[in-house]
Amino acid sequence: MKKSFVIAFAAAGAVLLGATYSQAGSHSNTVSPEMAMIKDGTFEKSLTGGAGDAEKGKKTFANRKLGNCLACHANKDLASQPFHGEVGPSLDGVAGRYEEKQLRAIMINSKSVLGEATIMPSFYRLENGIRTMKKFKGKTILNAEQVEDVIAYLKTLK
Amino acid sequence: MGINKRLTRLTLATIGAFALSSTIALADADDNELVIEGAKMTTMVEGAKDGPLDEVYSGWRFRSEETQALETDDFDNPAFSAVDRGKELWTTVTGSKGKSCSSCHDKAEDTMKGVRASMPKWDKDLGKPITLEQQINECRTDRLGAEKIKFDHADMLAMTSYIGLQSRGMPVNIDTSGPMTEWAEKGKKIYYTRVGQLDMSCANCHEDNYGKRIRADHLSQGQINGFPTYRLKWNGLGSVHRRFKGCMKNIRAKPFKVGSDEFVALELYVASRGQGLSVETPAVRN
Numbered sequence: 001m002k003k004s005f006v007i008a009f010a011a012a013g014a015v016l017l018g019a020t021y022s023q024a025g026s027h028s029n030t031v032s033p034e035m036a037m038i039k040d041g042t043f044e045k046s047l048t049g050g051a052g053d054a055e056k057g058k059k060t061f062a063n064r065k066l067g068n069c070l071a072c073h074a075n076k077d078l079a080s081q082p083f084h085g086e087v088g089p090s091l092d093g094v095a096g097r098y099e100e101k102q103l104r105a106i107m108i109n110s111k112s113v114l115g116e117a118t119i120m121p122s123f124y125r126l127e128n129g130i131r132t133m134k135k136f137k138g139k140t141i142l143n144a145e146q147v148e149d150v151i152a153y154l155k156t157l158k
Numbered sequence: 159m160g161i162n163k164r165l166t167r168l169t170l171a172t173i174g175a176f177a178l179s180s181t182i183a184l185a186d187a188d189d190n191e192l193v194i195e196g197a198k199m200t201t202m203v204e205g206a207k208d209g210p211l212d213e214v215y216s217g218w219r220f221r222s223e224e225t226q227a228l229e230t231d232d233f234d235n236p237a238f239s240a241v242d243r244g245k246e247l248w249t250t251v252t253g254s255k256g257k258s259c260s261s262c263h264d265k266a267e268d269t270m271k272g273v274r275a276s277m278p279k280w281d282k283d284l285g286k287p288i289t290l291e292q293q294i295n296e297c298r299t300d301r302l303g304a305e306k307i308k309f310d311h312a313d314m315l316a317m318t319s320y321i322g323l324q325s326r327g328m329p330v331n332i333d334t335s336g337p338m339t340e341w342a343e344k345g346k347k348i349y350y351t352r353v354g355q356l357d358m359s360c361a362n363c364h365e366d367n368y369g370k371r372i373r374a375d376h377l378s379q380g381q382i383n384g385f386p387t388y389r390l391k392w393n394g395l396g397s398v399h400r401r402f403k404g405c406m407k408n409i410r411a412k413p414f415k416v417g418s419d420e421f422v423a424l425e426l427y428v429a430s431r432g433q434g435l436s437v438e439t440p441a442v443r444n
Contacts, residue, residue, distance in 0.1 A: 064373075071373040083374035087367050119362040121355075129353035131412045136355040 030144045033126050038112035042101040047108075047124065047144035057153030060146045067142065067150055072120065077157060087119060095158045103154050107147050123147060186369030187219035187378075194230055194438070197327050203434035210365055216435050217378035217443060220369070225390065228442040237319055237388035237440035240312070240395055244320025247313060253304030259317075262301065266324055274318075274325040275437050278426045280338055287341050287426050290318050291397060292417065309397040309416050318386050319395060322439030330383050330437060332430045345427025348420060354411030360428075363405075375444075380405070381432040382425065384441020391444060398425050 029049040036043060046052075061067045062081055070078060072087035098106070106113045110120040122128065123142045142150070192199040201216035218226060228234050249260045263269040278287040281296075288296070291309045294317055298304040307314045334342040349360045363372065364380035371377070386395045399421045403413040414420040 068373075083371070085372050086370040087372055087377075117366075119358060119366060121357055128355050128357040129359075129409070129411060130351065131353045131406075132355045133407075133410050133412050136410045139355070141355060 033108075033124050033140050036108045036124055038105045038109050041105050041113045042099070043104040043108055044101045046148055047104070048148050050148070052145070052148030052150070052152030054149070054152040054156050057146075057149035057151070060142065060150050061153055066146060067123070069150075075157065091154070091157055093157060095155045098154075100151060100155060103151050104147070107142075107151060123150075187213075187215045190219065190223070190226060192216070192218055192226070192230065192436075192438070194326065195232055199327060199436040199438060200329065200434065201436070206433070209431070210361075211379065211431065214432060214435060215368070215379055215381070216383055216432075216438060217381050218384070218438060218441065220376045220378040221442075221444060222376075225442060225444050229438065235388065235440065235442055237386075237395055237442065240316045241319050241323055241440060243312075244316035244318075247316055248320065253298065253302035255301070255303040257302050259297070259302075262297075266321060270321045270324040272325055272328055272331075274322040274439055275328045276331050276333060278332075278422055278429065280333070280336070285337075286419070287338060287422055289398070289417070289422055289425055290321065292422075294318070294321075310400050315386050315395040315397070318397070319440040322386065322437065325437040326439060327436050329434050330429060330432045332426065332433060334426070334430050338426065341423045342427050342430055344420075345423035345425070348424045349427055353406060354409035356409040356411075358409045360405070379431070380428065381435060382428050383432045383435040384438035384443070386439065387441045387443050389443050395440060398428075 031045065031047045036047060058078070061069045061075075062078055064071070069075070069091070070081060070084050072085040074084035074086070074090040074092070076090075076092050078084070094103070102113065106120075108124040109122040110118050111122055114120060121141055124140045124144070124147050126138065126140060187202070192201050199216070199218075201219050203214045205211040205214050218229060228236065232238050245266075247259070248263075248266055249258050251258045259266075274290060277290045277293070279293070280286075281288040281293075289309075291314055294314065295306045299306055352359045352362070360380060363377055368377045368379045382398050382401075385398045385401070387401070388395050389401075397416070399416040402421055402424060403416065406413040414424075
């Protein structure tokens with residue numbers, strides 16, 4: 001996997017090197033969305049360089065303005081919240097079905113793992129639909145820290 | 159790498175199985191029958207062979223029983239105060255020419271029967287399709303000497319619901335032949351294009367996932383046979399274009415303008431996806 005990461009890195013060109021270290025997020029070695037390229041359905045490296053916070057991730061997961069994952073996924077761990085969607089599969093036990101690096105790839109760019117036709121948004125990608133509202137233009141749905149927090153939370157869903 | 163490949167394949171297999179089972183469970187419309195004031199409505203028709211939907215369902219079939227009930231009785235239907243207002247406006251003289259709608263169209267019960275069922279319609283003079291609202295505005299400006307009003311102006315909604323009611327129970331019958339074909343194609347392209355930061359097309363929700371819950375909402379096919387529709391959330395009636403706008407905003411896309419060529423094309427295409435359903439105007443939705 002190390003090798004493919006290096007290849008992905010090189011393919012993006014050395015000019016973009018600076019972009020790897022985005023100002024967004026509190027960690028100095030944040031991977032920018034441009035550099036977060038999925039290989040074989042995985043993305044190994046933490047986007048922030050550190051581990052996410054599962055408790056915060058749980059909140060981001062449920063928040064309608066952030067992950068809003070419950071819009072489409074049921075999740076027994078959040079049974080206290082009303083109205084779980086049915087568009088996607090239940091995420092109960094998802095940690096047993098996917099490795100961390102696969103969950104990260106799904107979060108960054110759902111299409112690269114689940115297929116181009118998926119309805120699931122890509123949470124850390126800039127090339128989304130046309131006519132994106134001005135205030136969301138050039139922005140990812142979640143920032144690197146929020147993505148890592150959600151991944152940390154998903155890993156608790158055993 | 160070997161392990162990864164295997165995992166990816168496993169993943170795909172899981173998704174494959176999921177997709178399969180979800181297709182089977184897809185048409186999760188209920189089996190209730192819609193009877194309005196004693197008249198039976200058609201809320202499901204077989205889709206055209208070359209069409210996108212095997213079964214075409216009215217949005218009514220996806221609503222809760224409480225919401226459904228509001229549409230079955232005109233006394234309970236909260237849209238009827240607007241309908242009454244429309245009836246009044248029909249015979250009210252407005253504009254500089256001293257005329258009312260009834261001066262030329264006599265009784266709406268006779269002359270407006272079937273009009274809503276085949277809107278949008280080709281307008282020869284403009285050389286493009288027009289919606290019911292645009293036709294009303296054309297009569298207002300050219301024939302009454304009155305000013306244009308917005309699609310969601312109270313007087314417009316009163317008029318579109320009153321005129322629409324005259325087609326209630328009639329099958330949606332949209333003409334997409336001749337010069338309309340190009341417009342329907344344009345609408346189709348918009349329908350299948352992913353828009354907004356959430357990166358979805360109308361089809362992602364209303365074709366691929368109808369029958370499922372998206373959070374608290376039960377996804378329908380996004381049909382427009384009931385418009386203008388009284389929406390409990392709006393606490394009032396709204397036009398087709400207002401609904402389109404809302405759906406685009408929800409996926410963080412900049413909506414097209416109400417009355418724009420894009421929305422007219424989209425309305426034409428979406429209307430054609432509902433061929434054969436009964437007009438339910440004024441429908442009630444949540």
